[in-house]
Amino acid sequence: MKPVKIGVCGLGTVASGTINVLTRNVSEITARTGCEIIIEQVGARRDNPACDTSALNVSRDIFDVVRNPEVEMVVELIGGTSVAKELVEEAIANGKHVVTANKALIAEFGNELFAKAEAKGVTIAYEAAVAGGIPIIKALREGLSANKVEWLAGIINGTGNFILTEMRDKGRDFADVLKEAQELGYAEADPTFDVEGIDAAHKLVILASLAFGMPLQFDKIFTEGISNIAPEDVSYAEELGYRIKHLGIARNTEQGVELRVHPTMIPEKRLIANVDGVMNAVLVKGDAVGPTLYYGAGAGSEPTASAVVADIVDVARQVGAGQQVKVPHMAFNTLQDLPILGIEEVETAYYLRLSALDQPGVLSKITQILSDAGISIEALIQKEPAEGEDHVPVILLTNRTIEKQLLSAKAAIAALDSVSGEVTHIRVESLG
Numbered sequence: 001m002k003p004v005k006i007g008v009c010g011l012g013t014v015a016s017g018t019i020n021v022l023t024r025n026v027s028e029i030t031a032r033t034g035c036e037i038i039i040e041q042v043g044a045r046r047d048n049p050a051c052d053t054s055a056l057n058v059s060r061d062i063f064d065v066v067r068n069p070e071v072e073m074v075v076e077l078i079g080g081t082s083v084a085k086e087l088v089e090e091a092i093a094n095g096k097h098v099v100t101a102n103k104a105l106i107a108e109f110g111n112e113l114f115a116k117a118e119a120k121g122v123t124i125a126y127e128a129a130v131a132g133g134i135p136i137i138k139a140l141r142e143g144l145s146a147n148k149v150e151w152l153a154g155i156i157n158g159t160g161n162f163i164l165t166e167m168r169d170k171g172r173d174f175a176d177v178l179k180e181a182q183e184l185g186y187a188e189a190d191p192t193f194d195v196e197g198i199d200a201a202h203k204l205v206i207l208a209s210l211a212f213g214m215p216l217q218f219d220k221i222f223t224e225g226i227s228n229i230a231p232e233d234v235s236y237a238e239e240l241g242y243r244i245k246h247l248g249i250a251r252n253t254e255q256g257v258e259l260r261v262h263p264t265m266i267p268e269k270r271l272i273a274n275v276d277g278v279m280n281a282v283l284v285k286g287d288a289v290g291p292t293l294y295y296g297a298g299a300g301s302e303p304t305a306s307a308v309v310a311d312i313v314d315v316a317r318q319v320g321a322g323q324q325v326k327v328p329h330m331a332f333n334t335l336q337d338l339p340i341l342g343i344e345e346v347e348t349a350y351y352l353r354l355s356a357l358d359q360p361g362v363l364s365k366i367t368q369i370l371s372d373a374g375i376s377i378e379a380l381i382q383k384e385p386a387e388g389e390d391h392v393p394v395i396l397l398t399n400r401t402i403e404k405q406l407l408s409a410k411a412a413i414a415a416l417d418s419v420s421g422e423v424t425h426i427r428v429e430s431l432g
């Protein structure tokens with residue numbers, strides 16, 4: 001087979017890892033694809049000491065790469081949704097295949113980009129966009145194609161999981177750990193994307209569309225970040241046998257599709273509760289296979305490059321074999337317009353923490369409000385009052401209920417004279 005010529009745009013964390021892996025593992029990659037992959041051109045504004053490009057054709061203008069008639073496949077690794085979108089559109093218009101790690105671009109503009117690619121008969125591959133090196137796109141599109149996916153839940157932001165783990169295990173400060181994640185190349189250019197759950201929402205919408213065969217709808221996701229997780233909730237969760245993880249959850253119910261990213265309490269005995277540091281994991285429940293779990297590094301230069309290179313290999317095989325073997329961009333040939341549920345319609349269990357006056361009768365008022373709302377209590381812990389304090393922390397675990405019922409009961413509890421301050425709620429999932 002004739003060699004396949006690629007062009008790499010960007011020379012940051014992921015691009016340098018991609019060039020290094022392609023160069024180092026050239027014999028394995030050639031043996032797998034049956035063809036040679038040649039880096040025809042690199043578009044980079046500046047050099048990167050992590051990667052030797054002295055033997056490569058480097059242009060300071062990334063658009064030279066998409067206009068180079070020799071380049072058959074463009075690897076977009078600049079990030080963002082403005083210049084990257086223009087770049088990908090021009091690559092497609094010029095009949096080039098695209099490989100990208102850019103989840104923001106796919107989540108927000110994937111529907112139109114895939115349509116443009118299909119019209120031109122080219123492929124956009126995006127394995128590195130979700131859960132870094134874990135081949136989760138391939139698992140959903142190909143490995144699980146026999147299944148109706150019932151739900152999936154994942155730790156899909158490496159930076160956030162790294163921060164939560166370091167804070168819990170070493171008592172480190174949030175800002176200090178975030179700075180380290182940035183130095184390690186895990187964080188997004190704007191790290192609020194990691195911390196506020198936007199990056200996880202980008203990834204969740206891609207996973208859900210692949211799993212349920214519906215168009216990408218990033219604007220419909222409910223998103224809560226990790227910045228408001230209180231240390232006392234981390235320790236009370238552990239006392240109850242749970243861990244707090246930042247999860248993306250997508251569930252196909254009879255009423256509609258749940259799409260939500262938020263801190264979630266999960267039983268500590270679940271494998272996914274023990275996924276720490278920069279590692280990611282995605283649990284997928286298929287109707288035929290049952291629960292399956294995919295685990296690996298969710299961010300970082302070479303773990304992400306592993307997925308980028310896998311896509312390059314896949315597309316190179318297609319270039320050799322012809323488009324008829326291509327798997328559809330979103331796994332399904334026709335997409336369904338499934339309704340997406342608002343967060344108030346979601347059903348889950350809850351952890352509640354409040355501060356109540358240490359007096360007889362107070363607990364019964366709280367439990368009465370919950371029981372009037374049809375919410376039963378699975379566990380209740382009342383702590384001893386601290387020295388000189390007249391209020392005590394009360395922690396409750398409820399059974400599954402609809403969020404709007406929980407929120408109105410929570411408001412009624414907060415309005416009691418004997419309860420002071422805010423009532424905290426965290427969603428609880430058994431993931432069984």
Ligand SMILES: NC(=O)c1ccc[n+]([C@@H]2O[C@H](COP(=O)([O-])OP(=O)(O)OC[C@H]3O[C@@H](n4cnc5c(N)ncnc54)[C@H](O)[C@@H]3O)[C@@H](O)[C@H]2O)c1
Pocket residue numbers: 009010011012013014015044045046062077078079080083101102103104128129132185186187188189298299300301304
């Ligand atoms: N870092 C990770 O662990 C990781 C993992 C998975 C996916 N991603 C995604 O991969 C992409 C790249 O991330 P990264 O971590 O390598 O970022 P990075 O900031 O390290 O690299 C981006 C590179 O693109 C260049 N660039 C940006 N805008 C440009 C422009 N307009 N013109 C020319 N060059 C431009 C920058 O100079 C930089 O060299 C992003 O979409 C990111 O979301 C990153």
Ligand SMILES: N[C@@H](CCO)C(=O)O
Pocket residue numbers: 129130131132156157158159160186187188194199298299300
């Ligand atoms: N910033 C992202 C990179 C991988 O997509 C993360 O931390 O998960």
Ligand code: NA
Pocket residue numbers: 127128129130131132133134135136137307
């Ligand atoms: Na992946």
